[in-house]
Amino acid sequence: xxxxxxxxxxxHGNQDNNAKATVLWxxxxxxxxxxxxxxxxxxxxxxxxxxxxxxxxxxVQTTKGLLKDHYFFLAQKIFNDHSAxxxxxxxxxxxxxxxNKEILPGRGFTFWQWFDGVxxxxxxxxxxxxxxxxxxxxxxxxxxxxxxxxxxxGTFLLRFSDSEIGGVTIAHVIRGKDGSSQVENIQPFSAxxxxxxxxxxxxxxxxxxxxxxxxxxxxxxxxxxYNSECWGHG
Numbered sequence: 001x002x003x004x005x006x007x008x009x010x011x012h013g014n015q016d017n018n019a020k021a022t023v024l025w026x027x028x029x030x031x032x033x034x035x036x037x038x039x040x041x042x043x044x045x046x047x048x049x050x051x052x053x054x055x056x057x058x059x060v061q062t063t064k065g066l067l068k069d070h071y072f073f074l075a076q077k078i079f080n081d082h083s084a085x086x087x088x089x090x091x092x093x094x095x096x097x098x099x100n101k102e103i104l105p106g107r108g109f110t111f112w113q114w115f116d117g118v119x120x121x122x123x124x125x126x127x128x129x130x131x132x133x134x135x136x137x138x139x140x141x142x143x144x145x146x147x148x149x150x151x152x153x154g155t156f157l158l159r160f161s162d163s164e165i166g167g168v169t170i171a172h173v174i175r176g177k178d179g180s181s182q183v184e185n186i187q188p189f190s191a192x193x194x195x196x197x198x199x200x201x202x203x204x205x206x207x208x209x210x211x212x213x214x215x216x217x218x219x220x221x222x223x224x225x226y227n228s229e230c231w232g233h234g
Contacts, residue, residue, distance in 0.1 A: 020112075020116060041095060041096055042093040042094065042095045042096075043093060043094060044092075044093050044094075045075060045089050045090065045092045045093060045094050046090060048094050048099075049066070049071045049074070052066065052074065052115065053065045053066045055119070056119060056122075059119045059122075059123050060119065060122045060123045060127055060130060061123070061127065062127060062130060062131045063131070064130060064131050064133060066138070068086065069138070069139070070137065070138035070139075071086075071089075072086045072089070073138045073139055073140055073143075074115075074138060075089040075092075076140065077104065077111060077114075078094055078098050078099070078111045079092065079094070079098070080104075080105055082140075082142075098111065099111055099112055100112035100113070107162075107163070109165055113165060114165055117164075117165035117166035117167075118137070118138075118160045118166065120166055120191065121160075121166040121167070121168060121190070121191050121194075122137075124191045124194075124195075125191050125194040125195065125198075125199065126168065126194075126199065128225065129158075129199060129200075129225065134158065134212065134221055134222065134225075135158045135159075135168070136157050136158060136159055136213075137158065137159055137160045137168075138159075138160060139157075139159045140162070141159075141162060141171070141185065144157065144159060144171045144183060144185075145171075145183045147213060148171060148172070148173040148181075148183045148213065149173065149181045149183060150181070151173050151181075151211075151213065151214070151215075152173070152175070152210075152211070152215075153173060153174060153175035153210070154172065154173070154208060154209060154210030154211060155172065155173050155210065155211050155212075155213050155214075155215070156170050156171060156172035156173070156209045156210075156211070156212060156213065156218075157170075157171055157212065157213040158170055158171075158199075159171060161188035163188075164188050164190070166190055166191060167188030167189060167190055168188060168189055168194075168199070169185050169186055169187070169188040169189070170185070170186040170203070170206070170209065171183055171184070171185045171186075172184055172186070172208060172209055174208070186206070189202065198225065198227060199225070200222045200225030200226050200227070201226060201227050203218060203222050204218075204219075204222065204226050
C-alpha cells in the first residue's frame with residue numbers, strides 16, 4: 001500500500017479542466033486522516049490564496065508569485081463583490097461551487113476555468129514577462145481606467161482578459177487635444193496569437209504605446225524581449 005496524490009479518471013479531454021480542479025482542491029484542502037473522498041465543501045479564502053499562489057509558481061516555473069493586489073482582484077471575482085475592502089475578504093470562506101461549479105456573472109465559464117486559462121497562457125507564452133514584473137495581470141478593467149485616466153498619452157499596462165479564457169490584453173490611455181482621456185483595451189492575444197508573434201514584438205509594433213505604467217519607456221521595459229529579426233511585417 002502507498003499513499004498517492006488524488007487521481008481522477010476522465011474519458012475525454014474536455015474533462016481535463018474539471019479534473020485538475022478536483023485534484024487541486026482535494027490535494028490542498030483534505031485532511032491526512034480523513035474518511036476516503038471526504039473533502040471540505042468550504043475553505044478559508046486565505047488558504048485558497050496560498051493554494052493559487054503555489055499552483056501559479058509551480059505551473060509557470062517562476063519565483064514571482066501573486067501579490068496582495070492580485071488576491072484582492074481574485075476575491076472580487078470569485079465572490080462577485082466589488083464593494084468590499086481587501087481586509088473584508090480575509091474572514092470569508094470560499095466554496096467548491098464558487099471555485100468550479102458556478103458560472104461567473106455574464107461569462108460562460110467558472111472561476112477555475114478562467115484561472116487555469118491564465119496559468120496555461122503564462123506558462124506557454126508569458127513566463128519571462130511575468131517574472132520581470134512587466135504584467136500586472138490580475139486587475140479589473142474598472143481599476144485600470146482609474147489608474148490610467150490621469151496618465152500621459154500612450155501609458156499602458158498588461159492585464160489578463162476578463163471576458164476570454166487564456167487571453168492577455170493591453171490597456172492604454174489616449175489623450176485628446178482638449179486634455180480629455182480615454183482608456184482603450186486592445187483585443188486580447190491568445191497563446192496561438194503569441195506563438196505567431198511574441199508579446200514583446202507586438203508591443204514594439206504598436207506605435208500608440210509609449211510608457212509602461214507608471215512611467216517606464218516601452219523600449220527600456222521590453223527591449224530585452226524584442227526579437228532581433230524584424231520579421232512579420234508587411
